[in-house]
Amino acid sequence: MDPLQRCVAQLARFPGVGERTATRLAYWLLRAPPAVAEEIAASMVELRRDIAECESCCDLVTSSPCSRCLDDSREAGMICVVEQPQDILAIERGGVFRGHYHVLHGSISPLDGVGPEQLRIGPLLTRVEKNEVLEVILATDPDVEGDTTALYVARLLQPLGVRVTRLAHGIPVGTEIEYADKLSLARALQNRREM
Numbered sequence: 001m002d003p004l005q006r007c008v009a010q011l012a013r014f015p016g017v018g019e020r021t022a023t024r025l026a027y028w029l030l031r032a033p034p035a036v037a038e039e040i041a042a043s044m045v046e047l048r049r050d051i052a053e054c055e056s057c058c059d060l061v062t063s064s065p066c067s068r069c070l071d072d073s074r075e076a077g078m079i080c081v082v083e084q085p086q087d088i089l090a091i092e093r094g095g096v097f098r099g100h101y102h103v104l105h106g107s108i109s110p111l112d113g114v115g116p117e118q119l120r121i122g123p124l125l126t127r128v129e130k131n132e133v134l135e136v137i138l139a140t141d142p143d144v145e146g147d148t149t150a151l152y153v154a155r156l157l158q159p160l161g162v163r164v165t166r167l168a169h170g171i172p173v174g175t176e177i178e179y180a181d182k183l184s185l186a187r188a189l190q191n192r193r194e195m
Helices: 003-011 019-031 034-050 085-094 121-130 144-160 182-190
Strands: 075-082 099-103 135-138 163-166
Touching: 003 019, 019 034, 075 085, 075 121, 085 099, 085 182, 099 121, 121 144, 135 144, 144 163
Parallel strands: 075 099, 075 135, 135 163
Antiparallel strands: none
């Protein structure tokens, strides 16, 4: 396989990038100054080398524990559980939530072969048991997989005596949290409900 075909094949591995888009990107890289391709390649190597999971919240960070987990100004008794690291950024943009986070790294999806054992549920239960957590907000996506995951996690948390809430409707059903607008996300957090 020649270098162009190999590059197209590798770029097509990105989600949402088909062969035609990968081909356009490969030709763009060929027209760009050589330093551009080198910078892109170096940033990808750096990303894999320097990013790891926070030992506490399971977010993807450069140091563990992360700065949010170490921030004493955040509400220690409140944990917001999200599916993906990018969901934290969406909630932080809303400017309403000042507690801590926990990232599951997915949702229960039997059709995709993802069960509870593939998610970071164990570390969440350990955090709740060891710390004085008053409330866990389940901020999974409002879709079948997100609802299934929220119900599963809620059932595991209830015997621990912690208040378990779910984001209120305000985020349209079927929308991923990372794409929700600021106002809808803020309303959903403020109007969360018991599970």
